[in-house]
Amino acid sequence: MHKYQKSKDTKAKLAPKQKISYEKKTSDATSLYTAQALNWLRQAEFLMSAPKLSICVEDTGYEIAFAGRSNAGKSSAINTLTNQKQLARASKRPGRTQMINFFSLGNPNQRLVDLPGYGYAAVPEDMKLLWQKELENYLIHRESLQGLILLMDIRHPLQHFDRMMLEWAHSRNLFVHILLTKADKLNRGPANKVLLEVQKELKQSKLNFSIQLFSSLDKQGLAELAGVMAGRLNFTLPLTDQEQPEPAIPSASPRDEQHDS
Ligand SMILES: Nc1nc2c(ncn2[C@@H]2O[C@H](COP(=O)(O)OP(=O)(O)OP(=O)(O)O)[C@@H](O)[C@H]2O)c(=O)[nH]1
Ligand SMILES: [Mg+2]
Numbered sequence: 001m002h003k004y005q006k007s008k009d010t011k012a013k014l015a016p017k018q019k020i021s022y023e024k025k026t027s028d029a030t031s032l033y034t035a036q037a038l039n040w041l042r043q044a045e046f047l048m049s050a051p052k053l054s055i056c057v058e059d060t061g062y063e064i065a066f067a068g069r070s071n072a073g074k075s076s077a078i079n080t081l082t083n084q085k086q087l088a089r090a091s092k093r094p095g096r097t098q099m100i101n102f103f104s105l106g107n108p109n110q111r112l113v114d115l116p117g118y119g120y121a122a123v124p125e126d127m128k129l130l131w132q133k134e135l136e137n138y139l140i141h142r143e144s145l146q147g148l149i150l151l152m153d154i155r156h157p158l159q160h161f162d163r164m165m166l167e168w169a170h171s172r173n174l175f176v177h178i179l180l181t182k183a184d185k186l187n188r189g190p191a192n193k194v195l196l197e198v199q200k201e202l203k204q205s206k207l208n209f210s211i212q213l214f215s216s217l218d219k220q221g222l223a224e225l226a227g228v229m230a231g232r233l234n235f236t237l238p239l240t241d242q243e244q245p246e247p248a249i250p251s252a253s254p255r256d257e258q259h260d261s
Contacts, residue, residue: 034223036237037230040106044082047102047111053137057102061109062233063144068151069161070117073181076216077151078103078114081225088114100138110233111144118161139168146232147175149225154180154191154213157198166207177228178202178211184218 050056066074075088088101101114115138116131139145148169152162157180169176180198183191191213199211210228214221229235 031223033230033237034227037226037235038083038223040235041081041226041229042083043106044078044084044087044103044112046087047104047108049099049101051099052134053100053141056100056138056142057108057111059143061107061111061144062146063102063111063113063142064146064149064229064232065113065115065138065142066149066151067115067165068117068181069153069156069159072117072151072153073179073214073216074117074151075114077149077179077181077214077225078112080216080219080222081112081229100134105233105235110235112229112233118165139174145174147177149179149228150176150209151179151181151214152198154183154186154194157194158201163205166202166205166209169209170207175232176209177225177232178209179214179221179225180211181214181216183213183220184215 047057066078068074073090075090078088079085079090082103087103099116103112103114104110105112115135118132118135148165150162150165150169152158166176178198180191180195186194195211195213202209202211212221212224214225
């Protein structure tokens with residue numbers, strides 16, 4: 001074989017390799033961000049339960065709220081995301097979460113919120129109206145609200161209230177990321193089929209929201225959700241020791257101290 005031709009071949013063979021190493025770098029950076037985001041989410045602490053907006057946590061910083069029908073798995077998802085068994089109260093009994101529950105993530109200006117579920121028929125009518133009013137108040141007036149994580153049981157997606165919520169969020173330009181929860185209840189094939197169908201329906205309704213499969217039971221989709229939360233709540237990677245900026249004023253050395261005395 002000709003010398004020149006050989007070297008060209010070698011170059012061609014090298015090209016895909018270089019591409020792979022570049023992609024690896026990117027995915028390493030992504031997984032580092034996700035790993036740090038998961039650590040950050042684990043710092044979650046309960047702040048308060050508010051029966052109404054007027055006595056909520058101060059409306060500063062960034063907040064993401066978990067919304068969805070009663071029993072969709074909101075509180076369970078928060079516990080899985082924060083790796084804490086009982087941070088939010090989950091229960092077989094629908095209507096378990098009854099107030100607006102605030103959790104801080106490392107600092108009080110980055111929060112997640114567990115909302116009461118909508119559409120639970122067994123709650124007395126006057127109470128239901130009161131919750132709806134407060135939920136509405138919260139969604140409309142909360143300035144720190146950066147968006148919603150909207151949860152739907154994968155076996156009953158896009159119910160009436162879900163559609164209403166999505167239409168409303170779209171009309172107000174509010175960010176929404178959808179979780180099809182309890183994905184462990186279906187095999188992989190049927191679960192992906194539902195995901196595609198819901199995506200298609202959303203597109204047809206011009207509701208361009210992101211969506212993923214999720215299971216609190218087997219932690220499916222955990223990293224993806226952590227990435228979304230971190231992005232919306234403005235989480236940045238902590239600086240390493242080498243990256244720390246030089247202090248503006250050098251700290252006093254023991255010799256300086258001797259001079260002073
Ligand atoms: N198999 C399975 N069950 C789940 C999952 N997530 C939640 N559950 C169950 O679903 C039920 C309701 O979960 P919750 O997290 O309390 O639901 P919620 O949306 O907070 O309900 P409300 O507070 O009533 O609005 C509980 O029995 C959970 O154990 C999941 O990923 N897989
Ligand atoms: Mg709940």
